[in-house]
Amino acid sequence: MQGHVAAPVKVGVLAVQGAVSEHMDALRRAGEAIGVAVEPVAVRTPADLVGCAGLVLPGGESTTISRLLRSSGLQPIVLARANQDLALFGTCAGLILLATSAKHDVADKDIELLGLLDCEVDRNAFGRQKDSFESAVAVEGVGTVPAVFIRAPVVTTVSEPTQVLAKTERGIVAIQKGRILGTAFHPELTGDTRLHEAFLRLCADAARTAG
Numbered sequence: 001m002q003g004h005v006a007a008p009v010k011v012g013v014l015a016v017q018g019a020v021s022e023h024m025d026a027l028r029r030a031g032e033a034i035g036v037a038v039e040p041v042a043v044r045t046p047a048d049l050v051g052c053a054g055l056v057l058p059g060g061e062s063t064t065i066s067r068l069l070r071s072s073g074l075q076p077i078v079l080a081r082a083n084q085d086l087a088l089f090g091t092c093a094g095l096i097l098l099a100t101s102a103k104h105d106v107a108d109k110d111i112e113l114l115g116l117l118d119c120e121v122d123r124n125a126f127g128r129q130k131d132s133f134e135s136a137v138a139v140e141g142v143g144t145v146p147a148v149f150i151r152a153p154v155v156t157t158v159s160e161p162t163q164v165l166a167k168t169e170r171g172i173v174a175i176q177k178g179r180i181l182g183t184a185f186h187p188e189l190t191g192d193t194r195l196h197e198a199f200l201r202l203c204a205d206a207a208r209t210a211g
């Protein structure tokens, strides 16, 4: 099947640390799966984000990512474009940054929450558990996907208009508000591209708004 979007959809991946190339690769494969031409872009500066219809905030260390968002000048632009013409996908540390609040105060950790997903996160939810594990998670509208958890947060409460997409016995692990998606786990570390496909549809939607 040929794609129905003529120009490639530019999708940024915040390139500070973490699984940046894995996300870029997952976006490419997701595009092939649904017939959407995708141009993944490594984003480090506001100039890199120009023309991007979406931005992935990958996992890593939320303190480091938060610092870069501020020092690069990207933070105000992301905040201004969110929910208008920029789709966002936060995985793990990226989800923490999208939240409105954190169970244990994060200000002293030099983390500034973006407050784009109405929820509280517990950064240390899996702290005393095994550091990393893989399991299958049923995601609303997407299906059951393999999920890799690495020192993962959990979402403790969610309020409207943010919606719960997936819940495990340990808590909520995927949420969405409009074109903003967040998962506590790393979908880019598995071969399954369905969450990236869902995100690409949100990006294509954002691109239409901008166009």
Ligand code: GLN
Residues within 6 Å of the ligand: 058, 059, 060, 061, 062, 063, 091, 092, 093, 094, 096, 123, 150, 151, 152, 153
């Ligand atoms: N525990 C990390 C943090 O709080 C997140 C871990 C991850 O992104 N894999 O920033």
